[in-house]
Amino acid sequence: MLIRMPGREPYEIGVSGSFFVEPDESTVGLPDTSDLWALPGLADCHAHVSMMSLNEFDAITDESMRRAIPTNTWAHLDHGVLLILDKGGKSDTTLVTLDHDADKRPYAETAGSMISTPGGYYGNGFGTEVEPDALVEHIRTKAATRGGWVKLVGDWPRRGQGPVNNWPFDVLAEAVKAAHDADARVAIHSMAYSSADAVAAGVDSIEHGPFLSEDDLTALAARGGAWVPTIVNMLFLRDMLGADSSGGRMFVDGLERMRENLPLAESLGVTVLAGTDMAVPHGEVATEAMRLREYGLSDAAATAATSTAAYDYVGRSAQPEAGAEADVVFFRENPFERVEILAEPAFIMRRGKIVRTTLD
Numbered sequence: 001m002l003i004r005m006p007g008r009e010p011y012e013i014g015v016s017g018s019f020f021v022e023p024d025e026s027t028v029g030l031p032d033t034s035d036l037w038a039l040p041g042l043a044d045c046h047a048h049v050s051m052m053s054l055n056e057f058d059a060i061t062d063e064s065m066r067r068a069i070p071t072n073t074w075a076h077l078d079h080g081v082l083l084i085l086d087k088g089g090k091s092d093t094t095l096v097t098l099d100h101d102a103d104k105r106p107y108a109e110t111a112g113s114m115i116s117t118p119g120g121y122y123g124n125g126f127g128t129e130v131e132p133d134a135l136v137e138h139i140r141t142k143a144a145t146r147g148g149w150v151k152l153v154g155d156w157p158r159r160g161q162g163p164v165n166n167w168p169f170d171v172l173a174e175a176v177k178a179a180h181d182a183d184a185r186v187a188i189h190s191m192a193y194s195s196a197d198a199v200a201a202g203v204d205s206i207e208h209g210p211f212l213s214e215d216d217l218t219a220l221a222a223r224g225g226a227w228v229p230t231i232v233n234m235l236f237l238r239d240m241l242g243a244d245s246s247g248g249r250m251f252v253d254g255l256e257r258m259r260e261n262l263p264l265a266e267s268l269g270v271t272v273l274a275g276t277d278m279a280v281p282h283g284e285v286a287t288e289a290m291r292l293r294e295y296g297l298s299d300a301a302a303t304a305a306t307s308t309a310a311y312d313y314v315g316r317s318a319q320p321e322a323g324a325e326a327d328v329v330f331f332r333e334n335p336f337e338r339v340e341i342l343a344e345p346a347f348i349m350r351r352g353k354i355v356r357t358t359l360d
């Protein structure tokens, strides 16, 4: 099977069982991919596979989460999404994803229950509320670091006050240390003005982050931190609230800032990653890739954000190679030149099994 990746010499590779092997061992039965372009898989770095949509929040139970996970993870595979970072859910039931058959879901890292201060998120039993002085102990004693990520809610609007930062800076910095000691990374929901503290505290991944400053982006780039803008979600929330409402105006402002910050992030070398949040059906991360391009990334950077950059970020091979899990997605055009093609994978393989093919 020929692997042609943008900017690299094409090479042959074989597949045996769930793994890539040197081409002489086994290429039998594989399709002719010589006219196609390969990526290691698409990646959705802000997914919530335990939930179906934003509108069903109150109806979510542990049982509904258990039911949703296999359906939603398969939807990702079926679109060529072979890597997901699940940024948490209503409870630690999100971690069930890790127990499902790896052939039938993407490679996954997942946060457990989302963590906020009392009143610092949706409420109604959604996520886990922790007082700031109990956060570090909560993370230390928490099974939720098992999925590799801790998800904090950094800011949330309060009636009559607008958005409020949930955590004092020192607490954030200590929480990051505690998570790193447990070999987990920290992602933070920063829809308003918590991102400067989060970047300074060493948080690994800024989720949304419309108000990141140039200094923040420079600092993130210097330490290999990630930024997951979730443009599709910002647009969804703007439209849901109405662009003229006080909440909606913040999204309008934030989206304008995104137009400045995305090209800046690309030039500074920030790891920008594509994430859909709850705004589009599971698997449709190509839609976010197109929005990232529309808001200022190049086609190459938008495609990298939706694939190779995510593989590099989590330390998985960003190109198919012998010994690695046989994950690959092929396209009929070079996705680094035209991001739209990400929505039309021609051939999808996960761990050596064909998920979908349009080839003869």
Ligand SMILES: [Zn+2]
Residues within 6 Å of the ligand: 046, 048, 087, 277, 278
């Ligand atoms: Zn989210």
